[in-house]
Amino acid sequence: MPYIQLRQMQVNQTGIIAGIKARGELGTRLRDMGLVPGKEIRILGKAPLYDPVSLRIMGFTLTLRNNEADHILVEVN
Amino acid sequence: MGIAIALAGNPNSGKTTLFNVLTGARQHVGNYPGVTVEKKQGRCVSGSDEFHVVDLPGTYSLSAYSLEEVVARDFIVKEQPAMVVNIVDASNLERNLYLTLQFMEMGISVCIALNMMDVAKKRGIDIDIAKLSSLLGLPVVPMVARTGKGRDDLLKIVADHAKTRTRSLKISYGRDIDEALDEMVEKISSEHFLTDRYLPRWVALKYLENDVQILEMGKEQNPQMDTWLSSVTRKLTHHLDTTLDTHPEGMIADQRYGFITSILKQGVMTCTRDKNRIETSDKIDKIVTHRFLGPMLMVAVLMGLYQFTFAYSAVPVGWCEGFFGWLAGRVDGLLSDGLLKSLVISGIIDGVGGVLGFVPLIMFMFLGISFLEDTGYLARMAFMLDRIFRLFGLHGASVMAFIVSGGIAGGCAVPGVMAARTLKSPKERLATLLTVPFMNCGAKLPVYALLVAAFFSENQARVMFIITLISWVGALLVAKLLRSTVIQGPATPFVMELPPYRLPTFKGLAIHTWERTWQYIKKAGTVILGISIILWAMMTFPRLDTAITADPAQVGTQQAAARQTDEEKVDQASAALRHSIAGRMGTAMEPVTRLAGFDWQTNIALVGGFAAKEVVVSTLGTAYSLGDVDPEDAGSLSERLQSAPGWGPITAFSLILFTIFYSPCFVAVVCIAKEAGSWKWGAFSMAFNTLLALGVSIAFFQTATWIMS
Numbered sequence: 156m157p158y159i160q161l162r163q164m165q166v167n168q169t170g171i172i173a174g175i176k177a178r179g180e181l182g183t184r185l186r187d188m189g190l191v192p193g194k195e196i197r198i199l200g201k202a203p204l205y206d207p208v209s210l211r212i213m214g215f216t217l218t219l220r221n222n223e224a225d226h227i228l229v230e231v232n
Numbered sequence: 233m234g235i236a237i238a239l240a241g242n243p244n245s246g247k248t249t250l251f252n253v254l255t256g257a258r259q260h261v262g263n264y265p266g267v268t269v270e271k272k273q274g275r276c277v278s279g280s281d282e283f284h285v286v287d288l289p290g291t292y293s294l295s296a297y298s299l300e301e302v303v304a305r306d307f308i309v310k311e312q313p314a315m316v317v318n319i320v321d322a323s324n325l326e327r328n329l330y331l332t333l334q335f336m337e338m339g340i341s342v343c344i345a346l347n348m349m350d351v352a353k354k355r356g357i358d359i360d361i362a363k364l365s366s367l368l369g370l371p372v373v374p375m376v377a378r379t380g381k382g383r384d385d386l387l388k389i390v391a392d393h394a395k396t397r398t399r400s401l402k403i404s405y406g407r408d409i410d411e412a413l414d415e416m417v418e419k420i421s422s423e424h425f426l427t428d429r430y431l432p433r434w435v436a437l438k439y440l441e442n443d444v445q446i447l448e449m450g451k452e453q454n455p456q457m458d459t460w461l462s463s464v465t466r467k468l469t470h471h472l473d474t475t476l477d478t479h480p481e482g483m484i485a486d487q488r489y490g491f492i493t494s495i496l497k498q499g500v501m502t503c504t505r506d507k508n509r510i511e512t513s514d515k516i517d518k519i520v521t522h523r524f525l526g527p528m529l530m531v532a533v534l535m536g537l538y539q540f541t542f543a544y545s546a547v548p549v550g551w552c553e554g555f556f557g558w559l560a561g562r563v564d565g566l567l568s569d570g571l572l573k574s575l576v577i578s579g580i581i582d583g584v585g586g587v588l589g590f591v592p593l594i595m596f597m598f599l600g601i602s603f604l605e606d607t608g609y610l611a612r613m614a615f616m617l618d619r620i621f622r623l624f625g626l627h628g629a630s631v632m633a634f635i636v637s638g639g640i641a642g643g644c645a646v647p648g649v650m651a652a653r654t655l656k657s658p659k660e661r662l663a664t665l666l667t668v669p670f671m672n673c674g675a676k677l678p679v680y681a682l683l684v685a686a687f688f689s690e691n692q693a694r695v696m697f698i699i700t701l702i703s704w705v706g707a708l709l710v711a712k713l714l715r716s717t718v719i720q721g722p723a724t725p726f727v728m729e730l731p732p733y734r735l736p737t738f739k740g741l742a743i744h745t746w747e748r749t750w751q752y753i754k755k756a757g758t759v760i761l762g763i764s765i766i767l768w769a770m771m772t773f774p775r776l777d778t779a780i781t782a783d784p785a786q787v788g789t790q791q792a793a794a795r796q797t798d799e800e801k802v803d804q805a806s807a808a809l810r811h812s813i814a815g816r817m818g819t820a821m822e823p824v825t826r827l828a829g830f831d832w833q834t835n836i837a838l839v840g841g842f843a844a845k846e847v848v849v850s851t852l853g854t855a856y857s858l859g860d861v862d863p864e865d866a867g868s869l870s871e872r873l874q875s876a877p878g879w880g881p882i883t884a885f886s887l888i889l890f891t892i893f894y895s896p897c898f899v900a901v902v903c904i905a906k907e908a909g910s911w912k913w914g915a916f917s918m919a920f921n922t923l924l925a926l927g928v929s930i931a932f933f934q935t936a937t938w939i940m941s
Contacts, residue, residue: 178479180297183441184725186485187293189327194489199514203523204619209730213326214355216513216730218615220622223725 159231161196161208161224169197170229177226189213190227234275234282235394236311240304240335241319242328243290244608244731246347250319250377251287252743254387261747268909269303272747278387286313292327294334296445299658308340309429314394315341317386322352322359322374325501329492336370339400339431343371343393345386350376351732356505364500369399378737400431405487409440409480412468416461425457426450439465440480513732517612526616533609534631538640541597541647542674548592556585574772575765583764586844586899587757590646594752597636597647598745604632605654606736611728618726624708625715625723627660634664634707638671641700645669645900649907650752657724663711665904666917669896670707672700675845679891682849686870687884703892710924718916752903763898767843770813771851776804809854814839828890828929829883829937838890844897882940886933893925 158173172194175185189212190196199209199216206221219227239254241247251259255274264271272287288307289300296302308316316335320328335342344364352359365372371389375382404410416436420427426435426449438446439461450458465480472478478486519525560577567573604610610629618628630652631639637648648668655661672680680699688695715721809815810832818835825835833855840851853869856876873879895918896904905914 174477175482178481181725181727182482183293183295183297183485184727186482186489187295187330188727188729189330189489191486191489200517200521202521202616202619203527206619207615207726209517209521209615213324215324215327216517216732218611218726218728218730220618220726223727 157231158228161210161219161227161229162221164198164208164229164231166198166200168231169195170231171195172227173230174228175226176228177223181223181226185219185223185227188217190217196229234284235315235391236284236286236313237390237394238286238288238308238311238313238316239319240288240308240316240331241290241345242292242321242324242331244729245290245319245321245324245328246377247287247290247319248744249737249740250317250345250347250375251285252740253377253380253383254283254285257743259743259747261751264303264307267299267303268907269299276387278384278391281387281391283387283390286311291331293331294338295441296443298656300656302445305338308335308338315343315390317345317390318342319345319347319377322346322348323355323357325352325357325359326489326492326496329495330488332368333401333403333488333491336368336401337403337431337437338434341393341396343373343386343389344368345377345382346372346374347377349374349382350378355511356503358502358504360500360502363498364495367495367498367500369401400433402433403487403491405484408468408472408475409483409487412440412464413437416464419457419460423454423457425454425461436461437484440468441484442481511732513608516733517730520609521612521616526612530613530616533604533613534635535640537600537604537632538635538643540600541593541636542642542644545592545596549589552585552589552592556581556589571772575768578772579765579768580761583761583768586764587753587760590644590899591749591753593644594647594650595745595749597651598748599741601632601636601651601654602741602744603736606734606740608731608733610654611730614728615730622723622726624712625660625663625719626708626711627655627657627664627724627726629655630660630664633668634671634704637668638673638676639704641672641696642674642677643671644673644675645671645896646903648673649900649903650748652907659715659719659721659724662908662913663714663719665908666714666913666920667707667711669900669904669917669921670703670710670893672703672892673845675897676891678846679841679848680888682852682870682873683884683888686873687879687881699888699892702889706893706928759902760899763902764843767840767898770817771809771815771840772812774811774813776808776811805854806856809836809851824926827934828926829878829886829933830890830929831878834887838894841891842895842898844899845891848891882933882936885936886929889932890925890929893921893928895919895922895925 164170172190172192174192175182175190177185194212197211199211201208207218208221208224209216209218239247239251251272251274254276256276258276259272259274261270261272263269269289274285276283276285286307288304291298291301291304294301294305318332318335320332332342332344346359346361361372361374371393373382373386373389375386405413413433413436416439417432419425420432420435426446435446435450439450442465447458447462450461469479472480472483476483520529560581563573563576563581567576601610604613610632613631614628616628617631621628621630632654633648633652635643636651637643637645645668648671649665652661652664652668655664680696684692684695810819815832815836817839819832821835822830822832830838833852836855837848837851841848849869856869856872895901901914901918904917905911908914
């Protein structure tokens with residue numbers, strides 16, 4: 156199955172997180188919110204200017220800027 | 233003293249609701265020492281037990297990256313509460329337990345208040361409370377904080393278990409990390425390195441996580457140990473990097489979530505419904521954050537908030553003004569003319585009136601914003617606008633502060649500055665605080681109205697629109713400038729939760745609004761009264777020998793001083809004003825301000841405008857020997873300016889530009905200093921804004937005169 160960056164995912168697409176490439180504060184923040192390998196995510200929508208993006212993880216809604224989503228690798232179906 | 237408990241939990245988990253349920257109205261709001269993080273505490277009684285409750289800031293984790301998280305863990309370590317009550321959202325168990333694990337790793341006594349059981353049930357989530365409690369080894373109390381259900385059970389558990397230390401949790405982080413941890417723990421224990429406060433394993437973990445605060449403390453206490461621990465960390469980091477393409481920090485977080493998953497999979501949580509079912513919140517979001525409908529709805533909401541804050545507060549503001557006007561009238565009748573009367577009316581009554589005049593505004597603003605925040609809409613606004621505001625180094629949530637300050641002409645920077653509290657990112661918040669005063673507040677409008685009526689009477693609407701545009705563009709550009717100079721640094725990660733839509737409770741809104749308003753009265757009030765008296769003195773002293781009766785200083789909004797229409801007295805007032813400290817300042821600055829087209833009369837008026845921007849109009853009136861000028865109806869002054877030497881459209885527009893950008897009124901300055909946590913930023917906004925305004929006005933005046941000549 157292919158790995159893509161979270162930014163490239165389409166609305167309503169689902170996938171499993173494969174890796175987080177960010178370190179430091181951003182890396183910690185992403186992980187604190189549950190963006191860790193193995194978790195399933197689904198893209199819910201994008202803001203009117205296509206950035207940030209909102210997604211469903213572990214039953215809640217999380218939003219990320221596109222440049223933050225770039226650090227997240229997802230295995231999509 | 234009672235049993236000390238600390239409430240901790242994720243944002244949006246119902247922590248504040250629980251705090252209100254526990255303490256009712258008996259709460260006290262302040263700040264944690266030295267920082268601007270809000271600290272709420274209160275008492276509560278249940279049976280024979282008395283509790284002292286502290287509400288820790290809402291956090292998702294306990295890293296050293298945000299002030300809130302550092303404050304929360306420092307409080308627990310330093311104050312040693314008998315128990316930490318960790319509010320956990322039952323409908324969002326997995327993520328909430330991440331914080332719980334970190335408390336348990338610190339080895340402190342924790343119990344879980346499992347909130348929102350009703351929401352979880354509705355979503356088809358079934359939680360085995362007994363199993364969760366036994367697997368984690370700590371008490372778990374099911375609750376519905378909104379209705380107060382479970383309150384007594386919780387307090388009973390706390391009273392029973394307080395001081396019984398929970399066994400500290402040891403999660404396995406995989407062989408590599410565990411081996412390093414064991415090695416570090418052994419040496420930390422034998423050297424007693426930071427162990428007066430923390431558990432050895434926790435210190436080791438923080439070294440592996442590169443925790444700035446602990447690293448700093450370690451370096452100070454024992455540099456040798458610090459070097460050794462750092463070298464172990466480096467070795468492990470290198471090893472993990474080459475073998476697994478990861479690093480300790482990431483691995484630790486991953487394992488914590490792995491631990492939670494393994495617990496939940498042992499039958500703690502069962503989902504009886506399709507997890508991909510579309511929740512009501514998602515349906516609302518389809519419309520509310522829709523590409524076209526979303527922004528339209530947002531404009532409507534912002535207009536509504538604006539209307540609510542400024543139109544509906546007009547009535548109580550009117551009562552306030554009426555009352556202080558009446559009071560000034562009474563004093564006017566009681567005291568004989570002279571210094572004392574002038575001090576009481578222009579210094580004290582106008583000062584107190586000025587402070588209290590903002591109270592209805594602040595109350596309505598907080599009521600409106602709390603409502604938007606508690607429903608979850610505020611987060612959606614930040615989500616939709618972030619792309620634009622980020623360009624200027626701000627955050628999507630900055631919009632609220634800009635709008636309230638006068639982004640739609642007629643707001644007020646005082647509640648606007650306070651509205652910046654909804655921003656959680658420190659740098660973006662400071663940049664917002666410093667730039668919202670450029671918006672066109674209601675007090676600047678009389679100044680514009682006067683100048684526009686006098687010099688741009690044919691294009692009034694267009695000029696007003698240009699003014700609004702200039703203040704927005706100016707504010708955003710200055711924000712960008714500040715974020716790339718004095719408030720430098722990368723953007724704080726946006727990573728934000730969109731909480732499900734909820735209907736706020738009336739009690740929650742009322743408590744929230746009242747406590748914010750009271751804080752304003754208490755904290756800002758005293759300072760503002762003091763400055764108001766100083767300003768009065770500046771515009772009164774030193775006095776002309778002949779001017780005993782006149783009251784040239786019109787400080788504040790209630791112009792209740794003795795009305796004198798007598799031409800002679802009016803001339804005298806003008807002379808007395810010029811003779812005062814403010815007058816001398818104005819005269820002394822004339823050589824510089826001439827470059828922007830301002831004469832000394834304008835300068836004095838601008839000094840007066842520091843008290844409140846509309847005072848510019850009345851002071852101009854005094855300086856141009858017109859006696860009292862009502863800012864709302866300045867027709868005579870308008871005519872006077874048209875014929876005054878040196879005045880023309882260019883001068884007028886130069887003054888408009890200056891009014892947009894120069895120092896915020898002192899009430900706003902005091903609020904900026906309080907919100908930024910330092911007087912340094914209050915002083916900065918005065919100096920920086922005034923210099924900026926001078927620069928802009930001079931540039932405009934010189935260019936325009938050159939083109940016209």
